[in-house]
Amino acid sequence: MGDLVVGVLGCGSMGSGIVQVVAEAGYPVIVREVSSAAVDDGLARIDRFMAEGVRRGKVTEGQKMATQKRIRGTTEWGDLASCGVVIEAVFEDIQVKHAAIRSLSSVLVPGALVATNTSSLSVTEIAAAYACPERVVGMHFFNPAPLMKLVEVVRAVQTDEAALAEAREFVRSLGKEPVQTKDSPGFLVNYLFIPYVNQAIQAFDDGLASRDELDNALELGLGYPMGPLKLVDRIGLDVHLHASAALYRETGERRFAPPPLLRRLVKAGWSGRKAKHGFYTYSGQS
Amino acid sequence: MPLIRKVGVVGCGTMGSGIAVVVCRAGLQTVVREVSPARLAEGRQRIESFFDGSIQRGKLTSAQKEGYLRCIQWVTDLASLADCQVVIVAIYENVEGKRDLFCQLNTMCSPETIFVTNTSTLSVTAIAAGSGRPDRVIGMHFCNPAPLMKLVEVSRALQTSDETVQAANAFGEQLGKVIVSTRDTPGFIVNLFLVPFENDCIRALEAGLGSVEDIDKAVKLGLGYPMGTFELLDVVGLDVHRDVSMNLYHAFKDPRFAPPPLVGRMIEAGHLGRKTGRGFYRYDRQTGVGA
Numbered sequence: 001m002g003d004l005v006v007g008v009l010g011c012g013s014m015g016s017g018i019v020q021v022v023a024e025a026g027y028p029v030i031v032r033e034v035s036s037a038a039v040d041d042g043l044a045r046i047d048r049f050m051a052e053g054v055r056r057g058k059v060t061e062g063q064k065m066a067t068q069k070r071i072r073g074t075t076e077w078g079d080l081a082s083c084g085v086v087i088e089a090v091f092e093d094i095q096v097k098h099a100a101i102r103s104l105s106s107v108l109v110p111g112a113l114v115a116t117n118t119s120s121l122s123v124t125e126i127a128a129a130y131a132c133p134e135r136v137v138g139m140h141f142f143n144p145a146p147l148m149k150l151v152e153v154v155r156a157v158q159t160d161e162a163a164l165a166e167a168r169e170f171v172r173s174l175g176k177e178p179v180q181t182k183d184s185p186g187f188l189v190n191y192l193f194i195p196y197v198n199q200a201i202q203a204f205d206d207g208l209a210s211r212d213e214l215d216n217a218l219e220l221g222l223g224y225p226m227g228p229l230k231l232v233d234r235i236g237l238d239v240h241l242h243a244s245a246a247l248y249r250e251t252g253e254r255r256f257a258p259p260p261l262l263r264r265l266v267k268a269g270w271s272g273r274k275a276k277h278g279f280y281t282y283s284g285q286s
Numbered sequence: 287m288p289l290i291r292k293v294g295v296v297g298c299g300t301m302g303s304g305i306a307v308v309v310c311r312a313g314l315q316t317v318v319r320e321v322s323p324a325r326l327a328e329g330r331q332r333i334e335s336f337f338d339g340s341i342q343r344g345k346l347t348s349a350q351k352e353g354y355l356r357c358i359q360w361v362t363d364l365a366s367l368a369d370c371q372v373v374i375v376a377i378y379e380n381v382e383g384k385r386d387l388f389c390q391l392n393t394m395c396s397p398e399t400i401f402v403t404n405t406s407t408l409s410v411t412a413i414a415a416g417s418g419r420p421d422r423v424i425g426m427h428f429c430n431p432a433p434l435m436k437l438v439e440v441s442r443a444l445q446t447s448d449e450t451v452q453a454a455n456a457f458g459e460q461l462g463k464v465i466v467s468t469r470d471t472p473g474f475i476v477n478l479f480l481v482p483f484e485n486d487c488i489r490a491l492e493a494g495l496g497s498v499e500d501i502d503k504a505v506k507l508g509l510g511y512p513m514g515t516f517e518l519l520d521v522v523g524l525d526v527h528r529d530v531s532m533n534l535y536h537a538f539k540d541p542r543f544a545p546p547p548l549v550g551r552m553i554e555a556g557h558l559g560r561k562t563g564r565g566f567y568r569y570d571r572q573t574g575v576g577a
Contacts (some may be wrong), residue, residue: 102530144510150507176505179500188496189508195542196483209468209475220437221429221476224513228479255486255542 005030007083009100011042011073014117015089017145020046022087023061023070024146026173030072030079039073048072049146052215077103079191085170087139088116088126098120098129111198113166115139119190120246123156125185133158137167140187141176151176156183173247194244195255198262200228204279205261211279235280237262290457294367295374296387298329300377300523301404304432307336309374310357311433312461318360326360333358336388336433345518353571368394372457374426376404384408385416392418400453402426407533410470411443420445424454427462427474430522438463438483439474461565472537481531482542487515498566520565524558525551 006022008015008031008034023029033039090100114136116126127136138154151171171178181188202285216225232240247256272278292315295306300456310316320326340346365375367544388401401423403413424446429435438458442451458465487501502514519527531545559565
């Protein structure tokens with residue numbers, strides 16, 4: 001670990017989780033947001049998540065405070081100059097990411113490792129905006145980052161072997177498990193997962209089985225922790241639709257095409273658990 | 287609904303042996319039938335291995351194992367199944383073979399005997415059509431491994447009577463299983479989703495999206511599945527997977543159901559999985575530990 005300082009761009013739902021992971025692993029973390037309000041929101045998000053962890057007995061109050069002491073929020077790009085690794089987790093839009101990456105180009109030392117947490121954009125395209133594209137990798141965390149052990153380490157066209165190896169080692173130092181994949185649509189997990197969920201939504205629409213029977217059959221027959229309809233409710237039907245549509249646009253493959261029922265449910269505002277209504281209905285607190 | 291007391295299980299391979307364990311553990315008299323004494327002995331070995339594993343894990347005593355084995359009768363003739371109230375067929379996945387078997391059983395078994403097919407992808411309706419008692423034929427698809435997986439998919443053929451459906455549902459509950467009713471459509475529910483997902487994982491491997499180990503890790507840690515896809519395929523057997531996959535592809539003509547080219551190559555090389563010591567992983571034959 002030594003004296004590596006880690007930067008994180010963006011403290012939204014994924015960024016805050018990543019900041020927590022890095023700080024819990026013992027690294028000093030500098031998280032950059034667009035405004036001090038956004039910084040405060042982000043730090044509050046981390047505080048809430050960790051407080052829940054204390055309540056559940058996963059961490060002590062002391063550990064929480066020690067972790068939070070390692071985190072510094074800022075709006076200044078210059079504060080990232082000492083970072084040896086920067087993880088970009090800003091809004092999932094190529095223009096926004098390009099702007100962020102370009103800002104890093106004028107701030108970071110040449111040897112710094114830049115990792116993008118993008119889930120559906122091309123790492124190669126993001127890397128092209130950086131001064132040293134061979135130092136850019138994808139580092140795709142899963143939601144919620146503090147709880148999900150897997151990280152996809154993505155090799156862009158430009159990424160060199162050294163950057164890849166450093167990225168894998170860094171991921172392990174966070175207590176996570178890296179899997180290495182190519183910069184192709186959906187990387188590995190979404191590439192496998194999205195067609196399966198789309199199939200479930202279509203099968204339900206076609207009346208293959210009732211919603212509960214479909215979920216039950218896969219939970220009990222295959223040992224999946226959650227059936228597909230229950231799971232996509234939790235992920236958010238709008239989130240799934242966005243990811244599926246992006247993959248379909250890029251590949252033209254039928255299995256990535258969002259099923260009609262999915263679009264209709266999202267149009268109806270039934271985007272899942274967070275909207276209290278998706279394939280299932282949710283009452284009270286989520 | 288009167289309880290079932292005597293059940294025949296035809297075929298003691300991977301699924302048949304598991305089903306026999308389920309039946310005798312539920313306290314029912316079980317008649318296991320294989321085509322030859324050699325196959326019967328292999329089937330018995332599978333069942334004993336399962337119980338031995340349970341004993342090792344402290345879930346079963348030796349006395350209990352002996353008790354279960356005493357409930358099992360081992361036969362090679364079909365006539366010994368004559369007084370079974372239910373006969374479950376778990377033989378090679380082929381329509382003609384299953385239909386012929388039911389046809390033979392039809393002449394020997396009492397008219398009330400229910401014929402159950404454990405088929406995962408074939409038409410229960412087609413199997414029923416040649417059985418001589420189509421109204422008493424029903425699909426009950428157990429999941430692998432049958433003693434551990436609670437689900438049974440019950441699928442009625444077009445010809446199956448309501449009485450048979452009720453009896454099958456009650457029988458499933460008597461075995462301690464959870465029943466999901468499905469229509470007689472290829473793959474029912476479980477295989478309809480599992481098979482194309484497995485094919486997608488194989489395609490990901492072919493396309494260099496990840497190594498065998500990384501894809502399995504992604505599936506277990508990213509999706510929370512109990513087993514990696516390639517671990518599972520090695521257990522099922524690449525040859526069985528190809529047959530199941532081809533059946534589904536023939537039915538739907540959907541490319542996701544087509545077995546990718548790598549499957550054929552591995553079968554040609556004899557890398558069928560655990561049963562040949564090598565599949566996607568290598569296995570130490572002595573200990574059966576995955577590499």
